[in-house]
Amino acid sequence: MNKNLKEITDWLSSVIGTQNFNLEPLREEASSRKYFRISTDEKNFVLVDNSENKEQAAKFLYSSKLLINSSVNIPKTYAFSEDLRFMLIQDLGEHTLDAPSDVDDKEILLKALKQLSLIYFCDQDILKSCTKNSLFEQTEAFSEFCLEQGCNENEIKALESLREQLVEDLLNQQFIPVHNDFERRNLMISRNELFVIDFQDLNVGPIGIDLASLLFEHDRDYPKELLEEVLSIHIRNSGLQIEADE
Incomplete structure (x- = not known):
């Protein structure tokens, strides 16, 4: 057994009170975090390294405390190590909503927007706010991708102008609590309830960021009529004083 695995199993045994468990590596993330499914005779967990x-x-x-206080569906945290290296959290299954699903797009979007409307009302007084530079x-x-594709100088200048205008437009939007990565890959359905995951970048930012991330994902092309319908419902139910053209 390598040192890393021994540290994991030693901590886990001390938390769940048994050495009788199976440990299975889960999806690889772009981040440095590693995930494992822990299976015991009674229950499954996810361990985060x-x-x-x-x-x-x-x-x-x-962020989990703020989201729980706002009634957002997130995985439960059962335990964490003193140095925060390990966390034991609720197992919601294997499939995020960027994978094929039996649930239709309208239902997924409405469930996701319901959770988003709850995120809006997190305590924003203690959250960091987006700045012009961070946006x-x-x-x-x-921009780096365009450079790699061989864009010429005029095209790069036009791109930089577009980026600056985009940021100015974002800064003029209403600032509220945002997930900051609200895409289907960070949403899961368990027992017919939609859960939000990977929310550690929760902060205060432009209202349009999360909506754009969900409704205009790069690998999906929702019908315009569907987008207008779910957005209208979201605005009506969110409790915010906003218009659809904002």
Whole structure:
């Protein structure tokens, strides 16, 4: 047994009170976090190993308290190590909603928007707020991609102008609590309830960021009529004083 695995099993045994469990690696993330499914005779859990980024674990735990207080569906946290390296959380299954699903798109979007409307009312007084620089940095990857594709100087200048205008438009939107990565890959359905995951970047930002992430995902092309319908329902039910053209 390697050192890393021994540290995991030692901590886990101390938490669940048994050494009789199976440990199965789960999906690889772009982040430094590692996930494992823990199966016992009575229950399944997910263990998160934050060995390379414990600051993210602190943000996750902090954000989870705010989301729970706002009645957002998120996985339960059962335990975490003193140094925040390990967390034991609720097992919601294997399939995020970016994978093929038996649930139709309208139902998924309405369930997701219901959770988003609850996120809006998290306690924003203790959340960090997006800045002009942080919003500009979020489009940096696209700029780098265009450079790699051999865009000429005039095209790059036009792109930079577009990025600046986009950020100005975002800064003029209403600022509220946002998930900051509200895509189907960060949504799961368990027992017919939709849950929000990977919420450690929760902060205060433009209202349109999460809506755009969900409704205009790069690999999906929802019918315009569906988008208008679910957005109208969301605005009516969210409790916010906004118009559809905002």
